[in-house]
Amino acid sequence: MSNIHRIKCGNGNCYIIENESGGVLVDTGKREYAERVLERCRAYKVGLIILTHGHFDHAENAARISRELGIPIGMSELDSNLIEANNSQELSAGTFLGKIVLSVSLRDFSRREMQRFKPEVLLKDGDNLSAYGVDAKIIALPGHTAGSIGVDVGGASLIVGDALMNMFYPTVSMLYHDRRDMLESAKKISALGDRTIYFGHGGPVRNRRWVRS
Secondary structure, eight states: OOEEEEEEETTEEEEEEEETTEEEEEOOOOGGGHHHHHHHHHHTTEEEEEOSSOOHHHHTTHHHHHHHHTOOEEEOGGGTHHHHOGGGSOOEEOSHHHHHHHHHHHHHHHHOOOOOOOOSEEOOTTOBOGGGTSSEEEEEOTTSSTTOEEEEETTTEEEEETSEEOSSSSEEOSEESOHHHHHHHHHHHHHTOSOEEEESSSOOEEOOOOOOO
C-alpha cells in the first residue's frame, strides 16, 4: 500500500507517494518552496519527479530537485513546449473567478522563467510506477494543458494536478487549453468511482460527478 503526503506550498500543493521501498514526488511547486520540498523528498527516498503539467507553479523547482537528488523528471511529451515558455499553450476561462485566475496566471507566466530541463521519462496513459516502488499508475487528463496527467494511487486516490481545481470550491478546471478535452477528462475522473481527489490547488475531496450535462 502506498501513502500520499501533501506538501502545502502557498496556494499550491506537491505530493509524495511512498511506501517502504521508495517514493515519487508529484509536482515541485514554486521556487520559494524549494527547500521545503527537498527536505520532504530526502525523508522519503524519492526516486522520480512527476509533473502533472508544465506550468511554473507545478514545475519551477523540477530542474533543481532533479540535480540535487540525482533523480529523473517524468512528464507528458505533449507539455514539453511549456518548459521553454508557459504561454506556449493558450489558456481560456469561462467563469468570472476563472477570468481573475487567468489574468493573474498570464501575468506570472510573463514574469517567471523556469530553469530549463529535459524530462528523461516521457509518461503516458496507463504507465505503471511500480518500478519506482509505489502502487500507482499514470492517467491522461488533457484539457487544462495538452499533456496534463494524473496519478491513480492504488485505485483509491487520484492526484489530478489542475485537471480539476479547488481554489475556491471543488470544480472542473477554471482554466483550460481545450475546454472539450477538459470536460471529457473530468467525466473520466468521475467514471473511476470512489476515490479521494487530491488537487494541485486546495484540499482533498471525495470523487463526484464533475460535469452535469
